[in-house]
Amino acid sequence: MIETVEKEIVTLVEEIGYSEITRLFGTLAGGKRLRAKLVLAIAGADATAPRLGAIIELIHAASLLHDDVIDDATLRRGAPSVNATEDSKTAIMLGDALYSKAYSTLVAYDEAVAKSVADAVTALSVGELMDVKMSEHFNSDADAYMDMLYLKTAALIEASAKAAALMVGKDAEAYALYGKNLGISFQIIDDILDIVSDEATLGKPALHDYVEGKCTLPYIYLHEALDDAEKKRLVSYHKKQLSAEDTAWIKAKMKVHHSIERSYALAQELSDKAIAAVGDDMRLVGIIESMMKRSF
Amino acid sequence: MIETVEKEIVTLVEEIGYSEITRLFGTLAGGKRLRAKLVLAIAGADATAPRLGAIIELIHAASLLHDDVIDDATLRRGAPSVNATEDSKTAIMLGDALYSKAYSTLVAYDEAVAKSVADAVTALSVGELMDVKMSEHFNSDADAYMDMLYLKTAALIEASAKAAALMVGKDAEAYALYGKNLGISFQIIDDILDIVSDEATLGKPALHDYVEGKCTLPYIYLHEALDDAEKKRLVSYHKKQLSAEDTAWIKAKMKVHHSIERSYALAQELSDKAIAAVGDDMRLVGIIESMMKRSF
Numbered sequence: 001m002i003e004t005v006e007k008e009i010v011t012l013v014e015e016i017g018y019s020e021i022t023r024l025f026g027t028l029a030g031g032k033r034l035r036a037k038l039v040l041a042i043a044g045a046d047a048t049a050p051r052l053g054a055i056i057e058l059i060h061a062a063s064l065l066h067d068d069v070i071d072d073a074t075l076r077r078g079a080p081s082v083n084a085t086e087d088s089k090t091a092i093m094l095g096d097a098l099y100s101k102a103y104s105t106l107v108a109y110d111e112a113v114a115k116s117v118a119d120a121v122t123a124l125s126v127g128e129l130m131d132v133k134m135s136e137h138f139n140s141d142a143d144a145y146m147d148m149l150y151l152k153t154a155a156l157i158e159a160s161a162k163a164a165a166l167m168v169g170k171d172a173e174a175y176a177l178y179g180k181n182l183g184i185s186f187q188i189i190d191d192i193l194d195i196v197s198d199e200a201t202l203g204k205p206a207l208h209d210y211v212e213g214k215c216t217l218p219y220i221y222l223h224e225a226l227d228d229a230e231k232k233r234l235v236s237y238h239k240k241q242l243s244a245e246d247t248a249w250i251k252a253k254m255k256v257h258h259s260i261e262r263s264y265a266l267a268q269e270l271s272d273k274a275i276a277a278v279g280d281d282m283r284l285v286g287i288i289e290s291m292m293k294r295s296f
Numbered sequence: 297m298i299e300t301v302e303k304e305i306v307t308l309v310e311e312i313g314y315s316e317i318t319r320l321f322g323t324l325a326g327g328k329r330l331r332a333k334l335v336l337a338i339a340g341a342d343a344t345a346p347r348l349g350a351i352i353e354l355i356h357a358a359s360l361l362h363d364d365v366i367d368d369a370t371l372r373r374g375a376p377s378v379n380a381t382e383d384s385k386t387a388i389m390l391g392d393a394l395y396s397k398a399y400s401t402l403v404a405y406d407e408a409v410a411k412s413v414a415d416a417v418t419a420l421s422v423g424e425l426m427d428v429k430m431s432e433h434f435n436s437d438a439d440a441y442m443d444m445l446y447l448k449t450a451a452l453i454e455a456s457a458k459a460a461a462l463m464v465g466k467d468a469e470a471y472a473l474y475g476k477n478l479g480i481s482f483q484i485i486d487d488i489l490d491i492v493s494d495e496a497t498l499g500k501p502a503l504h505d506y507v508e509g510k511c512t513l514p515y516i517y518l519h520e521a522l523d524d525a526e527k528k529r530l531v532s533y534h535k536k537q538l539s540a541e542d543t544a545w546i547k548a549k550m551k552v553h554h555s556i557e558r559s560y561a562l563a564q565e566l567s568d569k570a571i572a573a574v575g576d577d578m579r580l581v582g583i584i585e586s587m588m589k590r591s592f
Contacts, residue, residue: 018422020429066392070385089366092388093425096362096395100417103399107410114403121396126314129389133316 001044005036008054016101024086024094028061029079034186034291035060035160041283042164042175049167052109056117056160058102063124063156065095070132071212113163120159127151135213138238142220146184153190154183174277181274182288188267189292191216192260195251207247213239217266218259222250225257267292297340301332304350312397320382320390324357325375330482330587331356331456337579338460338471345463348405352413352456354398359420359452361391366428367508409459416455423447431509434534436519441511442480449486450479470573477570478584484563485588487512488556491547503543509535513562514555518546521553563588 013025036053043049065082067073069091074084083091099121106114130148139145161179165172194209195218209216215223215238223231230253237246254260271288278284309321332349339345361378363369365387370380379387395417402410426444435441457475461468490505491514505512511519511534519530526549533542550556567584574580 016418016422018425020425021422063392066388070388088384089428090425092362092366093421093428096359097418097421097425099392099395100414100421103402104411104414104418106399107403107407107414111403115400118396118400118403122312122393122400125389125393125396126312126317129314129316129386129393132385132389 001040001050002033002037004050005033005040005053005057006030008051009057012051012054012058012101012105013098016097018097021094021097024082024090025061025098027079027082027085031060033057034287035157037287038157038160038179038182038284039164041281041287042161042170043167046167048109049164051105052113052117052163052167053160055102055105056156056163058098059117059121060156062095062098062102063121063128065091065098067128069095070128109163110166113166116159116163116166117156120155123151123155127153127155131214134215135239138223138235139215140220140223142217142224145215145217145220149187150180150184153187154180157183157186177277178274178284181270181277182291185267185270185274185288186291188217188263188270189294192218192263192267193294195254196260207242207250210238210250211240211242217263218254221262222254222257222259225259226253297336297346298329298333300346301329301336301349301353302326304347305353308347308350308354308397308401309394312393314393317390317393320378320386321357321394323375323378323381324361327356329353330583331453333583334453334456334475334478334580335460337577337583338457338466339463342463344405345460347401348409348413348459348463349456351398351401352452352459354394355413355417356452358391358394358398359417359424361387361394363424366424405459406462409462412455412459412462413452416451419447419451423449423451427510430511431535434519434531435511436516438513438516438520441513441516445483446476446480449483450476453479453482473573474570474580477566477573478587481563481566481570481584482587484513484559484566485590488514488559488563489590491550492556503538503546506534506546507536507538513559514550517558518550518553518555521555522549 014022016022033053035056036050039049039053039056043052068081069083069088072083073081075081081091082094103118106117127148127150131152134144134148158176158179161182162172162176164170165175191209194216195207198206210219219234223234226234234250234253237250240246242250271292274288275285310318312318329349331352332346335345335349335352339348364377365379365384368379369377371377377387378390399414402413423444423446427448430440430444454472454475457478458468458472460466461471487505490512491503494502506515515530519527522530530546530549533546536542538546567588570584571581
């Protein structure tokens with residue numbers, strides 16, 4: 001069924017009616033389509049579910065385009081980003097065109113469905129802005145980090161599940177809870193992979209988050225566990241290019257203090273909560289299990 | 297009644313729920329509120345018209361934030377732009393937050409109303425992308441320029457008039473035609489003012505458009521009228537910092553060939569068409585007349 005979503009995506013992009021946009025969109029890697037898969041798994045019985053999945057994937061693609069401009073990222077899913085191959089202007093405007101096309105298409109849906117998705121984009125933008133502000137200095141506050149992460153990543157996944165449930169009259173709150181916890185777990189796993197994976201697998205340099213200024217959960221947990229002199233050393237590496245020695249020190253300290261394991265345990269706990277919310281739906285259990293086991 | 301719109305704007309921005317966004321939005325100059333005034337003039341009888349006006353002004357503000365990033369503009373309405381006082385990241389994300397808040401609020405409106413506004417944002421983004429592409433080289437094609445200008449500027453003004461008419465059961469096509477022609481005239485006048493006004497009045501350097509790479513209508517008309525050697529000279533100034541002598545040459549040639557007058561005549565012709573579409577509505581005639589006479 002995901003092929004139907006892919007076709008809907010192409011149709012929506014072509015409907016924008018500007019060949020340059022179709023060409024640029026064609027250069028983007030599609031990604032895992034987690035959000036669309038979620039919509040299909042929950043609302044597959046509704047004939048307009050693939051289109052809703054396509055709308056949400058356009059929103060996700062738009063957010064990544066802007067994200068890459070904001071992070072000055074030159075790679076996305078192992079391929080050069082649009083801001084690298086073209087320029088930032090093009091990436092911003094392509095993102096705006098995809099966002100607005102998504103919204104234009106969304107207005108045909110029930111108001112509650114449309115509103116849950118549109119509200120999630122506001123959350124996403126606020127989360128992104130918080131992320132930018134938080135990256136200015138070392139952030140050791142796990143709660144503030146989790147709040148930002150919910151807005152930036154989980155809100156759209158939560159809205160995907162909620163909107164899909166609303167479409168077919170399932171329990172919207174239970175599915176929203178599933179989506180929220182799936183989304184947060186997903187991002188924690190992403191944060192872990194940035195530390196434990198190699199560059200070839202990730203499609204970006206390892207420890208890239210920290211070099212960019214992002215204090216993800218393993219760094220916050222590590223900071224909590226270190227003594228004062230070590231805390232100072234960790235903070236001194238924040239937002240800096242890391243030598244092989246610096247990287248080795250961070251990784252060794254994380255090993256000693258089980259920072260990765262602690263982070264993974266939280267992701268697991270949230271995954272369990274997600275499963276408990278929609279316990280009997282084996283497709284949703286499958287989505288979360290393969291997400292937890294992924295290596296990229 | 298425009299005060300009601302201002303209050304709605306503040307409410308919507310505060311509803312986003314992030315103090316940093318409220319603070320940043322507070323630094324933006326409000327502008328002429330042309331789009332909101334149009335909504336009020338057409339749909340003032342509807343109690344939700346001020347809110348629709350506020351939604352469209354948020355969209356307009358978001359588009360200007362992204363526009364300034366794209367144009368590397370450091371001034372907006374005589375004040376420093378957000379990308380200058382903060383940074384491009386903040387301007388992009390603030391724009392995204394305003395866009396999405398506008399859409400979230402829009403879903404409560406009738407589908408046709410919501411769709412006309414959302415479609416206009418797609419047009420606006422496509423127009424902006426066309427503008428970026430067209431600015432790469434000297435463009436002498438007036439039709440291509442007018443197509444871009446319609447999408448970039450007039451589509452949202454057209455949608456404001458159309459959506460307002462739909463809300464109160466007026467003739468949507470007639471009001472759309474009014475809005476479209478008002479929007480195109482508005483932009484032509486803007487293009488003229490960039491050439492004839494002084495820096496203090498404009499809040500940006502004169503002939504700024506051409507230095508930025510934008511071949512507006514007066515330049516296209518001038519190019520048509522020049523001999524081959526002069527054409528070459530004009531094109532050689534495209535996208536360059538202009539000396540006082542270069543500026544004087546362009547302005548003198550425009551005077552000889554009546555490039556400004558020809559542009560103004562087209563704006564007048566379109567204004568007349570706009571008035572003819574909604575002839576008996578004196579508030580709309582007033583809006584267009586004061587727009588044509590403005591000096592900034």
